[in-house]
Amino acid sequence: MLNIVDLRNDFDGSIKKDLYKKLTQRTGTQNGTNTISIVAEIIDNVKQNGDSALKEYTKKFDKAQIETIKVSEEDITAAYKEVAPELLETIKKSKQNIWSFHEKQLQNSWISPKEDGTMLGQLVRPLEKVGLYVPGGTAPLISSVLMTAVPAKVAGVEKLIMCTPPSQDGSINPAILVAAREAGVDEVYRAGGAQAVAAMAYGTETIPSVDKICGPGNVYVATAKRLVFGDCDIDMFAGPSEILVIADSSAVPEYVAADLLSQAEHDILASSVLVTDDVSLLDSVKTEIEKQLLGLKRNEIIEKSLKSYGFGILVDNLEEAIEVSNNIAPEHLELCIKEPMSILGMIKNAGAIFVGNYSPEPLGDYMAGPSHVLPTSGTARFSSPVNVDQFIKKSSLIYYNKQSLEATNNDIVRFAEAELLDAHANAIKVRFNK
Amino acid sequence: MLNIVDLRNDFDGSIKKDLYKKLTQRTGTQNGTNTISIVAEIIDNVKQNGDSALKEYTKKFDKAQIETIKVSEEDITAAYKEVAPELLETIKKSKQNIWSFHEKQLQNSWISPKEDGTMLGQLVRPLEKVGLYVPGGTAPLISSVLMTAVPAKVAGVEKLIMCTPPSQDGSINPAILVAAREAGVDEVYRAGGAQAVAAMAYGTETIPSVDKICGPGNVYVATAKRLVFGDCDIDMFAGPSEILVIADSSAVPEYVAADLLSQAEHDILASSVLVTDDVSLLDSVKTEIEKQLLGLKRNEIIEKSLKSYGFGILVDNLEEAIEVSNNIAPEHLELCIKEPMSILGMIKNAGAIFVGNYSPEPLGDYMAGPSHVLPTSGTARFSSPVNVDQFIKKSSLIYYNKQSLEATNNDIVRFAEAELLDAHANAIKVRFNK
Structure with missing residues (x-):
C-alpha cells in the first residue's frame, strides 16, 4: 500500500525534489x-x-x-x-x-x-x-x-x-x-x-x-x-501529523509497520514514510502493513492516508537516508537502526527523535514526557516542540558606571552621529559636560 | 512639552486605563x-x-x-x-x-x-x-x-x-x-x-x-x-520605539531629559514617558527638555513626538511606578532611582532594563552588547529581545528499552483507546505479542 520511490537511480535529483515538495506541502499555510x-x-x-x-x-x-x-x-x-x-x-x-x-x-x-x-x-x-x-x-x-x-x-x-x-x-x-x-x-x-x-x-x-x-x-x-x-x-501552526522511519536490516518489520500505521490513522492527510537501504525489509514491512491493517478500526482513513502520503523510499546507504530525513524535517523521526546514537549529530531537522526498537511514536504521544506538540510540514527546520521556552520571556539588563560609560562614550557619539541621531549623542554628552 | 498625567487622584483607575491604551496601541498590528x-x-x-x-x-x-x-x-x-x-x-x-x-x-x-x-x-x-x-x-x-x-x-x-x-x-x-x-x-x-x-x-x-x-x-x-x-x-513586528524612565528624587533632571529626547527623535510615533513620585523632579525635567531641545537637529520630530506620546506621570510611590511600567511593558526601561537593583524582581515586562544614572538608552543602542532589537508596543509581555534563542531550534530525544516500555505499555494502550486511536495501541501491542 506504500508508494515505492527508488532514490538509488535519482541521478539528477528530480525525484527527491518532487518528493520533498509533496511531503512538506501537504497543506498550504496561506489562508484564502x-x-x-x-x-x-x-x-x-x-x-x-x-x-x-x-x-x-x-x-x-x-x-x-x-x-x-x-x-x-x-x-x-x-x-x-x-x-x-x-x-x-x-x-x-x-x-x-x-x-x-x-x-x-x-x-x-x-x-x-x-x-x-x-x-x-x-x-x-x-x-x-x-x-x-x-x-x-x-x-x-x-x-x-x-x-x-x-x-x-x-x-x-x-x-x-x-x-x-x-x-x-x-x-x-x-x-x-x-x-x-x-x-x-x-x-x-x-x-x-x-x-x-x-x-x-x-x-x-x-x-x-x-x-x-x-x-x-x-x-x-x-x-x-x-x-x-x-x-x-x-504558537506554531499545526499541520497534519507525520512520521519518518529510518530503518536498516536490524529493524523489525512488524514494529515498523505498526508505527507507520499508527501515524496514518490520524488523518487522510497524515504522512507515513519509511526510508531504508534494505529492499527485503521494505518488502516485509509492506506485507506486515497489509496484514495488520485488517485488524484496525480506522482502516479506511489509513488506506486513504497511505495511498496519498505513505512512502517506502529506497536509498543507497544510511547517509542518504539521513539527508532525505533532513530535507523532509519530519515531525516524528524513528531510528530503527543498529547504532542510532552514532547518527544523532547528523540529524538537523526533526520534531522528536525516537531511538531504537522500543521507542515507538505512541510512547511519545502519551507517556514519555516531551510534549507531543511538535513542528509539522517541514517547520522543524525552524521551530521546536512545545517546551518551557515558549512560556517564558527575557529582558536584557544593562548596567554601566560613570567610568565604564566614559570609556566608551566616544564610540556611542560617533555611532549616533553616523546614524544622524544627534539627540542620542546628546544623551551621552550631557553626562560628561561636553 | 510633556503631557502631565497625575495618577495620584485616579480613584477609579480610568486615567490609567486610557493611558495604557494610548501608549500600547500607537500603531495597530492588523493590516488592512x-x-x-x-x-x-x-x-x-x-x-x-x-x-x-x-x-x-x-x-x-x-x-x-x-x-x-x-x-x-x-x-x-x-x-x-x-x-x-x-x-x-x-x-x-x-x-x-x-x-x-x-x-x-x-x-x-x-x-x-x-x-x-x-x-x-x-x-x-x-x-x-x-x-x-x-x-x-x-x-x-x-x-x-x-x-x-x-x-x-x-x-x-x-x-x-x-x-x-x-x-x-x-x-x-x-x-x-x-x-x-x-x-x-x-x-x-x-x-x-x-x-x-x-x-x-x-x-x-x-x-x-x-x-x-x-x-x-x-x-x-x-x-x-x-x-x-x-x-x-x-521575528517580531517592530513598532515605533519607546522609553519609560522611572525616576525618584535622586535622578539627575539633565540626564533624564536627554534620555527622553533621544527616544523622541526617532519618529513622531515614538513615545517618551517619565514616571516619578517627585513633583519637583518632573518640573526640572520639563525645563531641561525645553532647554536641550533648542540645540537638537531633529527638534521638529521631537516636538511632535512629545506632544502626542510624551508623558510625565505622577505617582504616589515607587511601587505604583513599577505597576504603571509593567502595564505599559516598555521597550526600554530606565531605572534612575536610589536602589535600582532592589526592584528588579518586581519588573515583569520590559525589553531592556537600563540601571542607574550612567546607563542611558543610547549605550544599549550602540555599544553595551545586548541586541537593541527589542519588543515594542507592549509586546514585552510575551516576547524577548533578539538573542541567540531566536536562531536555534530544539528536537526532543526519546529512548526507552524493552523493560522500560513494558513497564508503561498498559498506560499507552489505555490512553490510545480513550482517544479512539487503536492503531496507536497496536504499535505497543505488537511489541509484546498481545
Whole structure:
C-alpha cells in the first residue's frame, strides 16, 4: 500500500525534489482572502460585543445554546465521576512524566559582572496569562491538553485558561475537563472557533485576554491566530501529523509497520514514510502493513492516508537516508537502526527523535514526557516542540558606571552621529559636560 | 512639552486605563485587507517569476534599474574605502561586545539518562539559513545590522543573507555594507519591500530561501512577513520605539531629559514617558527638555513626538511606578532611582532594563552588547529581545528499552483507546505479542 520511490537511480535529483515538495506541502499555510474576511469580521464582533457575540456564534456554529460560558466547579466535579479510575491514574502518571521532563528546561536569570564595573545579563520570567485552544470533535484530545498545559505551568504561567467548543447540549467531554484540571488549567470556557481565539486575544466580560494563545484548530482557528498575532503571541501552526522511519536490516518489520500505521490513522492527510537501504525489509514491512491493517478500526482513513502520503523510499546507504530525513524535517523521526546514537549529530531537522526498537511514536504521544506538540510540514527546520521556552520571556539588563560609560562614550557619539541621531549623542554628552 | 498625567487622584483607575491604551496601541498590528491583497499579489509574482519580478519591483518602487541583484566583492571592498577609519573601529568594538554578550547564551544539547534505562533529552541546533531585512531611508541603520546579524552568527547560523533596497543609482550605503561584512553576513542582495520578503521566503534564481526572516520594515514588509509566516519563521513586528524612565528624587533632571529626547527623535510615533513620585523632579525635567531641545537637529520630530506620546506621570510611590511600567511593558526601561537593583524582581515586562544614572538608552543602542532589537508596543509581555534563542531550534530525544516500555505499555494502550486511536495501541501491542 506504500508508494515505492527508488532514490538509488535519482541521478539528477528530480525525484527527491518532487518528493520533498509533496511531503512538506501537504497543506498550504496561506489562508484564502475569503476566509480572512470572514474571520476578521468574527474578531471585530467579539472585540465589540464580547460575551454576547460569543454566545451567538456558539449557537450558530456549535448548535449549542449556552447560558454560562465558564465551566463551573460542579461541572468539573461531575466530570471526575465519569472518568474511569484507571484512566485517571494514567493521566496522572503522564502528567508527572511531562512535568519532570520540562522541569529540566527551566532557565535562570543570569548576570555577567565585569572588572570594569559593567554588568550585563538577562532576566527570565514566565508569561503571565496563557490561553489554550482545544478543538471539539469525536476523538477527545486528552493527551494534547496535558502536553501543552503542563509545560506552561512548569514555566510558571500564573493564569492558564482553556477554550473548547461545547457539544450541542452545552457539555464538554469529561476526560478533557479532568485532564485540564490535572494539568493545572485554571479556568475552562465553552467557546470554539475563531471567536474563542478573538476572546482570548482581546478579552470579554467573562474571558480574560491572554499573552499567548496555543493549540491546534481548523482553518478558521488558524486564520484567527494569524490575525491576532502581534496583539498577543501564538504558537506554531499545526499541520497534519507525520512520521519518518529510518530503518536498516536490524529493524523489525512488524514494529515498523505498526508505527507507520499508527501515524496514518490520524488523518487522510497524515504522512507515513519509511526510508531504508534494505529492499527485503521494505518488502516485509509492506506485507506486515497489509496484514495488520485488517485488524484496525480506522482502516479506511489509513488506506486513504497511505495511498496519498505513505512512502517506502529506497536509498543507497544510511547517509542518504539521513539527508532525505533532513530535507523532509519530519515531525516524528524513528531510528530503527543498529547504532542510532552514532547518527544523532547528523540529524538537523526533526520534531522528536525516537531511538531504537522500543521507542515507538505512541510512547511519545502519551507517556514519555516531551510534549507531543511538535513542528509539522517541514517547520522543524525552524521551530521546536512545545517546551518551557515558549512560556517564558527575557529582558536584557544593562548596567554601566560613570567610568565604564566614559570609556566608551566616544564610540556611542560617533555611532549616533553616523546614524544622524544627534539627540542620542546628546544623551551621552550631557553626562560628561561636553 | 510633556503631557502631565497625575495618577495620584485616579480613584477609579480610568486615567490609567486610557493611558495604557494610548501608549500600547500607537500603531495597530492588523493590516488592512487592501494591503493584504496587494502584498499577496507581490508574493505570488515573486514565487512564479523570481529574479525578473524582483527587478521589475525594484524599478517600480525603488526607481532603480539594477542589473545584478547580488552585491559583489568589489562593491564591498569599495565600501570599506568610503567608511571613516574611526567609525570602522567603533563598529568592530560594538561587534565584539555584542558577540561576547550573546556567547553567554549558547545552550548545550542535554540528556537525562535514568536508572530504569530510559533516556530523554533535547538536541539544540542552529537554524541553517536566516535572512535579514534592512530598510532603506535617509538614516543608515548601521547598528541594526550588527544587532541582528551577530546574535545569528553566534548561534551558529551557516548562511546569513541580507536584503536591502538600493538607491536610485543601484548603490547601497557603504556603512551598511561594512557593518554587514563585519557582522558576518554572507551575502547581500539589492531588494526591498514585500518582494524581498517573498524572495527570502521562497527563493529565486539568485536569492536562496531561508528558514527565518528578521528585521523591521514598513507596512508592506510587515504584511509580507505575516503572510509568509509558517512557510518560514519570522521575528517580531517592530513598532515605533519607546522609553519609560522611572525616576525618584535622586535622578539627575539633565540626564533624564536627554534620555527622553533621544527616544523622541526617532519618529513622531515614538513615545517618551517619565514616571516619578517627585513633583519637583518632573518640573526640572520639563525645563531641561525645553532647554536641550533648542540645540537638537531633529527638534521638529521631537516636538511632535512629545506632544502626542510624551508623558510625565505622577505617582504616589515607587511601587505604583513599577505597576504603571509593567502595564505599559516598555521597550526600554530606565531605572534612575536610589536602589535600582532592589526592584528588579518586581519588573515583569520590559525589553531592556537600563540601571542607574550612567546607563542611558543610547549605550544599549550602540555599544553595551545586548541586541537593541527589542519588543515594542507592549509586546514585552510575551516576547524577548533578539538573542541567540531566536536562531536555534530544539528536537526532543526519546529512548526507552524493552523493560522500560513494558513497564508503561498498559498506560499507552489505555490512553490510545480513550482517544479512539487503536492503531496507536497496536504499535505497543505488537511489541509484546498481545
